Amino acid sequence: MATPGHHTLSVFVENRPGVLSRVCGLFSRRGFNIESLAVGPTERTDRSVITIRVDCTRHSVEQVVKQLDKLIDVIDAIEVEPDSAIERELLLVKVKAEAEHRLEIMRMAEVFNARVVDAGATTLLLECVEHPDRLAALEELLSPYEIVEAVRTGRVAMTRASIANETARPKLNILG
């Protein structure tokens, strides 16, 4: 129970001013470091989803989910189980690519479903949408060529379509 681990939380919120700081404040107040954060619109214009990745114990994550649920602007907060969800993240990476390495880099990009979206005299700009672990692997492989710049969006997650759910966003079961 006390060993830390990574957890992905999906927080479905009302699109109101201040909601992001309320949500993030809950984490900083408890001393949790947010590893990744992604915010964006959903299928409804009045709702957003905040996807948060934290490193903490199971007990802490349960507490933080309950605290999130208490926020008035939070419609729902759930922990995304990796086995039952698809998780994706976008990476933009600018890598040194002298003429002799270009082809090598582009071939590697292909293996990772990355695209070359821009090219300069000595650099290539790649874009990749993948599971965050795969992005890390790609960065690792690119690092010998020298990464000039890299930026990631933070992961987003969604329960698999193949898993039947009564509601689109299952409610945390705290009853009973």
Added chain:
Amino acid sequence: MSDSALDQARKRTGRMTGAEAIIRSLEAEDVTICWGIPGGAILPLYDAFMRCDHSIQHVLVRHEQGAGHMAQGYARATGKVGVCIATSGPGATNLVTPIADAFLDSTPLVAITGQVPTHLIGTDAFQEADITGIVMPIVKHSFLVQTVEDIPRALHEAFHIASTGRPGPVLVDIPKDLQQAEFDFAYPATIELPGYSAEFPEVPASIAAAATMIAQSKRPVIYVGGGVINAEASEDLILFAETLQAPVTTTLLAKGAFPDSHPLSVQMPGMHGSKYANWTIHRSDLLITIGARFDDRVTGKLDAFAPGAKVIHFDIDPAEISKNRRADVTLLGDLKRTLPALREAVVETRNAERLADQRDWLTDVQGWREENPFRYMKGEKLKPQYIIEQFDRALKGKDAIWVTGVGQHQMWAAQFLSIDGPRRWLTSGGLGTMGFGVPAAIGAQQGCPDAYVVNFDGDGCFQMTSQELATAICYDVPVIHAVMNNGWLGMVRQWQELFHDERFSETNLFGTIPDFVKLAEAYGCLGLRAETEAEVDAVIEQAIAERRPTVIDFRIDHDEKVYPMVPAGAASHEMIDQVWDNDWVEEGV
């Protein structure tokens, strides 16, 4: 307000300013009194208070902290939402302490603050403070109103959120230009808060599981917190406890939720609780927790708290479940539903035979109680416990509300007062706010004009908010402020004596500064003093008889300590105590 007047207030429509809309919204929420101080950013509202016909009394205080605590005292004594008002910047920041206090003690409070005009927000304008940002971790919710049309909805939601579920403070920040703008007012009839619900479905399986645990328990104890008072569930609790024939311990916040004089009461648990409450918890095999939150001042060392007990946890706030102590069974929701439901489920099994099984347990508890009462030694100097007991006697049979500051005097009052009903004991528990007593007592008295309100305060605490004696005089609020003047920040001194080798660093207040009698008189209050037991009864009698704002300077023994005590971080059943010879005086005897 009468039902028909209230109905009318809710149906009112018409073109008006945002400022008037605030007043009409307060009327629609049945607000009859509020506390505050005007200033630039809230001036339009104060102008409307004077310009419009309305039914709300505004009480002008001397410091916004006083306004907040008065609203709290009113809320806790009456069960209604307390309302306080301040201007932007320093007015708003002065409300931070009462807001935090209301958050930790789950008090329904709506704080309305003026904000700089919308076009100046974010420019570090004169008296601009990001108050919604400042209070974010200490409110149940907050609103920074964006358009004048949003004023009624924000206030409607604020009152709903503050008063339902687990009550708490809500702040509504309203920019000045919106107070001045005109619009067509209509009070929303419904609430649309998809992310908020204070209702929980019934879970019959949990009731059944809890009933089984009760059936199997030989040493149950009921651990009661302030949630019982907020739920107005005292009657249900008494029935429940009597059905179970289980001892009941009430936390500092819950004092009065279960009658202190009830034979099943084992009084307060925790740091300065009774030995018999802590021992009862320690030896129990089932902890039935009702609207309490396993605060560290109650549990002491957490893993040594009720080590052999299973836990049934009743609460309205899911986030309290298994926060500090894992619950074996959870009963979420309104205690007025869950308590009778569980009682129903066990009542038939509580037959004579079953209760006989529990007799040894009650006998043990009774034995611990008889051997370890709350007690004190008489001495040459005046003892605070004696004063508290004399007040208790003097007001027996009358409707009395007891308020305190924070420190030794607070703990003595908790130990030695016998309170038999809810909302008659108001103290700052979670935040431990020195300065709570004077204003909270004033607010309580304004909510309950016929009650006798006594504020047992410390000489340190009293000086933090004594300026509100002016408010008491101006509005004729006849609270008796009984200052337990030991000349020291006594509780801190006690820790310095016990844990810091008597290095009394910065705790001497010099008991004659100020002269509390003269201070009282400067405000126009009755000022009295007692230095010996012989003088105590006379001043109490006079204070009760005169029924006007009164300060009594009780010069008490500065060496008196609060015992028993669980040292910070120790297990709660390992209490330290003084040595008692034969002459001690026992609580309530």
